[in-house]
Amino acid sequence: MKCKIVKLDQFSGDAASIYSVYIDNEKKTLFDKFIEENINSFKSELLDMIQRLKVIGKSTGARMKFFKDKEGKPGDGVSALYDIPGTKLRLYCIRYGTELIILGGGGAKKKSIKALQEDEKLKKENYLLRKISEEITKRIKTKDIEWSNDHMDLIGALEFNTEDYE
Amino acid sequence: MNKKTPELYTSPLIEDLLNEISPEELKRTERKMMLAARIDDALKAKGMRKGDLAKALDKSPSEITKWLSGTHNFTVETLWEIGDVLDINLINIKEQRKDPVIFVASTMASINDSQKSPIQLNDYCKLVIDKNVTSQKQFEA
Numbered sequence: 266m267k268c269k270i271v272k273l274d275q276f277s278g279d280a281a282s283i284y285s286v287y288i289d290n291e292k293k294t295l296f297d298k299f300i301e302e303n304i305n306s307f308k309s310e311l312l313d314m315i316q317r318l319k320v321i322g323k324s325t326g327a328r329m330k331f332f333k334d335k336e337g338k339p340g341d342g343v344s345a346l347y348d349i350p351g352t353k354l355r356l357y358c359i360r361y362g363t364e365l366i367i368l369g370g371g372g373a374k375k376k377s378i379k380a381l382q383e384d385e386k387l388k389k390e391n392y393l394l395r396k397i398s399e400e401i402t403k404r405i406k407t408k409d410i411e412w413s414n415d416h417m418d419l420i421g422a423l424e425f426n427t428e429d430y431e
Numbered sequence: 432m433n434k435k436t437p438e439l440y441t442s443p444l445i446e447d448l449l450n451e452i453s454p455e456e457l458k459r460t461e462r463k464m465m466l467a468a469r470i471d472d473a474l475k476a477k478g479m480r481k482g483d484l485a486k487a488l489d490k491s492p493s494e495i496t497k498w499l500s501g502t503h504n505f506t507v508e509t510l511w512e513i514g515d516v517l518d519i520n521l522i523n524i525k526e527q528r529k530d531p532v533i534f535v536a537s538t539m540a541s542i543n544d545s546q547k548s549p550i551q552l553n554d555y556c557k558l559v560i561d562k563n564v565t566s567q568k569q570f571e572a
Contacts, residue, residue, distance in 0.1 A: 271440040275449060284437065293444075300444045315448045316460040317501065325464050330471050330499035347500040411434055420434035 268397060270367065270423040278323035282417045284367040286397060295393075296368040303354060307373065310354040314346055318368075326363035334360070336381070336391060341398040343391065345371070355381075357391050359398045364417050367401075369394040400427050464501030466510075466521065471499050473517040487516045 269287040271294065276283035285294035293301065303311055321327050330347075337343025342359045356371040370390040381387040401419070404410040409422040474484060481495040497503050498513075505513075510521040 270437065272437040273445065274439045274441040275445045282437075285440075294440065294442070297442050297444050300442075300448065304444075304448075312448055312452060313460075313502075315445065316452055316457055317464065319449070319457065320461045320464045320501075324461055325468050325501070328468060328471065328501075330467065330496075331464070331501050347502060349500070349502045350497065413436075418437055420436050423435065423437055 266396075266427040268400065268425055268427065270401075270419065272418070273368070276318045276322040280324055280326040281322050281363060282365045283318060283322050284365065284419070286367060286369070288393070294368075295370045295390075299356060299368075299370040302370075302372070307354045310352050313349070313352075314354070314356055317346065321366070327360055327366045328363055329360075332358070332360055337395045337398065341395055341402070343394050343398055348374070355387060357394050359394055359401075362416070365419065367394075367397070369397070396427065400425065460501075463503065466505065467499050467501040467503070469519070469521065470513060470517065473519045477517055479517075484513070484516060488512055 267287075267289050270284050271287065273283045273285055273294075273296070285296040287294055291298070300311060317331065321331065325331070332344040333347055334344045336345050336357060337359075342361055344358055344360045346356045346358065348355060353373045354371065355374045357369040359367040359369070361367075370393070372384070372386040372390060374387065375384060378384050378387075381391050401410060404422055404425065405412075409425075410419055411421050412418070413420050474481065481499065482492055484490075485492045485495045498505070507522060513519075514521045
């Protein structure tokens with residue numbers, strides 16, 4: 266699997282950098298695909314998420330309380346943007362402190378499910394981010410990817426094949 | 432060796448959605464999130480956890496989670512209660528005067544005759560500002 270991590274210009278600001286990922290030869294990032302998939306059914310929820318992401322980048326940073334953490338493996342940073350009670354849309358991301366988040370995809374949560382593994386779409390999006398987080402961690406360990414001096418950005422091999430380290 | 436910096440991407444889909452959000456809406460969201468951040472900081476400063484706040488206010492922990500998520504519309508009463516527990520002032524009810532700038536009578540000399548007719552104080556101040564009168568002595572009301 267090919268991954269290319271890019272910084273989202275419209276969300277990133279002084280408080281946090283917000284990224285997303287292109288997978289293989291897709292023309293859209295995971296977050297753009299998330300918008301496309303949900304704009305018809307959940308537009309108002311999307312607009313709310315867009316506002317929160319904008320404020321996170323500009324003013325508040327990615328404070329832990331703005332997210333639902335522990336959505337992945339221990340320590341991998343996979344989280345979800347806080348789900349407002351009564352809403353349906355779930356957005357997964359990888360959170361690195363308050364300075365950086367990588368947006369993935371997500372989908373609608375059904376009331377009937379208790380764990381994300383019970384929903385194929387949510388499971389697919391969540392496990393994809395777990396994999397991306399794992400691959401980034403490997404590259405941070407080998408210093409192929411590093412933190413910028415101000416800790417606001419990832420620098421280095423932001424385009425990679427997951428097979429490279431297998 | 433210099434490491435490659437991230438590529439910047441401007442998404443047309445995000446742009447379309449951002450264009451549908453008014454500055455007022457964005458400001459409201461920002462205020463809610465900043466307020467949640469302030470409460471969260473005050474909790475940490477007091478060495479309290481959200482469970483402690485829930486207990487002190489007889490609320491469920493999930494309610495406090497929502498408060499701290501930056502998505503909650505607080506009532507004034509709730510903000511007072513939180514402020515009392517955390518020893519912070521989340522609503523400043525002391526009078527915040529936006530003092531109008533009043534110019535002394537001599538300023539009138541610089542106003543056109545046609546505008547010497549009775550005018551509202553606000554109009555008068557605006558006139559003075561519009562005419563960029565800077566040399567007149569001014570004092571606060």
